[in-house]
Amino acid sequence: MKPYVICHSLGSVDGKIKQNIWGYKDHHKYFEEPAAKIKADAWLVGRVTMQEFSSKKKHTLKKGRVNIPKEDFVGQYSTKTFAVVIDPSGKCLWDTNMVSTEHVIEVLTKKVSTAYLDHLRSKNVSYIFGGEESLDLELVLEKLNTLFGIKRVRIDGGGHVNGSFLKAGLIDEFSFVLAPIADGTTGSLTVFEVEEGYGKRKATRLKLKSVKKIFDDFLWIRYMVDKNKRS
Ligand SMILES: NC(=O)c1ccc[n+]([C@@H]2O[C@H](COP(=O)([O-])OP(=O)(O)OC[C@H]3O[C@@H](n4cnc5c(N)ncnc54)[C@H](OP(=O)(O)O)[C@@H]3O)[C@@H](O)[C@H]2O)c1
Known part of the structure; x- marks a missing residue:
């Protein structure tokens, strides 16, 4: 049985996911607190x-074939x-x-x-x-x-892993924390990194499930992947 897959991400209004210039203190909470409310057996x-x-330590692996x-x-x-x-x-x-x-x-x-x-x-x-x-x-x-x-998996990023599950058509639901930020960098990571430019692939359509205002001016938007609209 394929587990149910929810992709969860925090992004700016232009879909960027790295917070290098966002200037938030305690920035983990904007991702973690909504994530903790999504029932899952695994992230x-x-x-x-x-x-x-x-590990950040230096580990020495055994030499040669084991x-x-x-x-x-x-x-x-x-x-x-x-x-x-x-x-x-x-x-x-x-x-x-x-x-x-x-x-x-x-x-x-x-x-x-x-x-x-x-x-x-x-x-x-x-x-x-x-x-x-x-x-x-x-x-x-x-x-x-x-x-x-494992029956429910929450995919927690980054952009490349999100993109590869999107491309494979394996995401059932998308949970997006929209930060009130216009990032404006170009070439930096986005929520779904799949491929450069426009090829034959069609974008994935989503259907709105719920939307909630959180942390004053963030939005937590939950979508179902519209499987009928996938090509
Ligand atoms: N705002 C958010 O919601 C959010 C959430 C999570 C992370 N982040 C940020 O995103 C950044 C990392 O994102 P990222 O896109 O660079 O990296 P990533 O998705 O975390 O990891 C990418 C790596 O995973 C492996 N991988 C993923 N999908 C694969 C596939 N289908 N087949 C084979 N290998 C696959 C590859 O590893 P190898 O290179 O070893 O082959 C690939 O380079 C970090 O700065 C992190 O803090 C933001």
Whole structure:
């Protein structure tokens, strides 16, 4: 069964997601507080975003080939919720198998080294393979359900991970915190980074589910993906 997927993002009126020049104190709350109200068994982020939470220490991986099969691994955990990272080449390093109250699941391709798998096993971090060289995101979602019982996933960014799930047509709902900010940078990250310019792909249409004024002058807008309007 494919879990239900809600993509959650905080953006400016021009769809930018990096807060470098926004000047907010306590900026995490604008993303986190609405996110916490979305019921989900797992949150999922891209490798770049997860590196804000993974180990900052220097870890030395074993040298040479380590005898570990490239098969899915479920580490020991006692949590009910999960932190999932799309990390195709195995770049996140870990001191523990937890981020906050969630058990970490790495989504890998078979490009990763067995020494990296050894690192993950030594920390009891779970991992699944989503493809040989590139990822099949539908397969990834299926495995999250089959191996961990995950029924609802909240995708928490950044722009590239949001964009790849959008392109694959796997998002059911979009939760957008619209900040009262006109960012105005060009070439900086947007909510959905899919591809440059206009190709054959059609944009995804959304249907308004609810809208609420929060933090005085922010809007929390929730949309359903209009599956009938996808080409
Ligand atoms: N405002 C918000 O709502 C919000 C939310 C989250 C994050 N952010 C910000 O966004 C920034 C990071 O965003 P980002 O777009 O640069 O990075 P990201 O989406 O966090 O991570 C992108 C990386 O994830 C991997 N990846 C994602 N989708 C993949 C796919 N389909 N197949 C293979 N690999 C895939 C790739 O890793 P490899 O490069 O290792 O191949 C890719 O480079 C940070 O500054 C963060 O603070 C903002």
